[in-house]
Amino acid sequence: MRKLLSRIFAVLAVAVAFYVLAVALLFTFGNVNWLPNVKYTLGGTGYTLLRLQEAKKQKDIEVLFIGSSQVYRGFDTRLFEERGISAFNLGTSSQTPADSYYLLRENLQQFNPKVVVMDLFWEILAEEGVEAGVDIISNSEISNNMVEMVWHRKDPMLLNTLLLSGARSTFKPLDPSDQEQFEEYQYVPGGFAESHRRENKLSPESLSSLRPYTFTTAEMQLNYIRKIAELCAEQQVILVFVVAPVTKELKDSVENYDAYTAVITKLAQESNANLIDYNIKPGLKLSSRYDFLDANHLSQSGVIKFNKLLLSDLQRIVPTLSK
């Protein structure tokens, strides 16, 4: 038995050595992303690096936005600042409630917002992948919350990203110059990413032939939304759920939108949160051609129309805003 245990230990030690060697070689001389379970996206899409670096310096804001690309490309903090409301956009690519939870744990106390606005796009509620977690860990400092995120998700890909991120920051701290720039949209201080394109890149034919989508939920994501509600309640932060507007065609492609509405309504009731679905709420007239860049991301004209309405809704829900 002793011989067996010592051999198993030796095999595991060799396995760790092979792992380190393979990852280090590819990281140095090739592309570490060739390994299916190793992903490291420093400075990748969505300007997460710049956003998280800026977030570290922010304190005592009034409104905090969290969610996926629809958030960082749809909630323009400058429009809030113009009205004297300090805001920060903490959206990242494909961010799920699970990712939002750990980002909030990391930042909520320091931001100390009056209100957290969380987008509940239907596709994100079904998401079980860890791509967004990889994006966040690749672009942030190692912290207890990041370690806890990896522990709870139990996905080797996240663990690998954490190890790589840790190893990298040991040799070279994160630097904003590592951020890749994207032609399609530019980072704006405050977390928003602005696009200057004025017309939808999808043709009307492509938009009208979107594949039907059946809404489903991943129980894990619903549980994390409940945990976010608890976290906000602990810190006495008002939580507002929103569904950012998408093209009418995309909304209509959801075969069971009623089921989706029922799920988020129940979540809002359980969480004691307000819920505004801007795909249903009257008063927002958006053109699929000019107010959107694709099926679900707003163009700047769409952002302005949407944010104007959102702002007045938030002021109604939280009358103390900007006072």
Next chain:
Amino acid sequence: MLFNSFEFLVFFPTVVGLYFLLPHRFRWVLLLISSYAFYMFWRAAYAIILLVSTVVDYTCGRMMGRYTDSEKYKRKPWLWLSLISNLGILVAFKYFNFFSDTTESLSRWLGIAYAAPAFELLLPMGISFYTFQTMSYSIDVYHGRIKPEKHLGIFALFISFFPQLVAGPIERAGNLLGQLKQRHEFNYQRVTSGLRLMTWGLMKKVVIADRLALMVNQVYNDPTAYEGIPLIIATVFFAFQIYCDFSGYSDMAIGAARVMGFKLMENFRRPYFAASIREFWARWHISLSTWFRDYLYIPLGGSRVVKWRWYYNLFITFVISGFWHGANWTFIVWGALHGIFLIAGEVIKNQSHLLPRSIGLAKLPQLQRFMQVAAIFILVCLAWVFFRANSITDALYICSHMISGLSDSVNAIVHDTDGLRNTWLFLGQTRTSFLIACGVILLLVLVEWLLEHQIRLRVASLPAAVRIAAYGAVVAFIYLFGSFKETEFIYFQF
């Protein structure tokens, strides 16, 4: 609990450690508790069905054991009770809604208004496996092939033994019951051999099957979006996915049992090297095919009947085997296709040498064998389309558009029409993922080819340092290339 889960990583070493520490007389208790815990980790309440099946078959076995072989007719009611209760459980949980839906469709077709009842019952994991295992016990006791087991605890362990409980191999009482009573000492060689087999099984599951599943699901869950090449690639990938998924489970089951000193029956013997459908079934899911042979095909008369009746026996055995896999017409057609292929093989058996001889292939036996293997693989893949497709309509679409859409798909891929190259050639994954999938399939084929040609990799005779390095490399490979989404094994649903 899944073999490819974090929980099993804790569960298995704990059970094995305690197993070898405990005195022999308490070991069956440990294994029985562990086996029920293993099962209840999935759905605790469903262990009741396992328990009911155990108690009924134990009682039936004991009652049949009261009568001598000359009083066999007195055993019959107890055999019927065992068969009806096991098949009743299967029908209630697995087939009720299928029969109900079929009756409703038939009524509608006949113009009769009938709303069939439907139950939303979760299919108990491994139900088809353990019910077949207990039925074989009752039938063997009835025929006097084995003595009924007197020890309820040992019998309960025979039904619930955790390595093979949820997806086989479907063991026979004659093989496993005796072993459960034997004392198994710790044996270093045997334990490491079991661990090696478990590691190989895990690699087949998480590195090959689960990686391929991403691509196969992309196509098979929306087949009408594809034609030609992607349908062919997805079908070939599925052939390897299901083989690695199921044989990977069997390897882990056999390996886990071997670590503790138990020898389970072989379940797969490199089936894609078969040169005939008959040979394929002698290599694929051996514990099930021999079960159907012994308890259905032979009682029906086997081959010792007139020819048409023999063909009927073959066909009906395969149709029922298909139905065993799932309550869906797709599985019935899959079974029927194998039955037809087998009968066709028997019909042309005496003339099968004529074609190779006429084209000179008979002089090149290795090439002839290779072509036979390739032909059988194509037939098996064709049948897999029905096994994997979500409906008969989908399966027919895939079969018809594999060839008819071939030139269009080649054009679309070569010229990247509508940006389809990546989606159609790499099945929605990245080029790297696709190439990795192809690479691991080639690795599997190479290893199996070496084993098939009895070129044994004498790992055990290598120096310890080399062996440790090799095993370490394999563990690192699994960690870096495996998919760890804790996806269930395909055969769990059966």
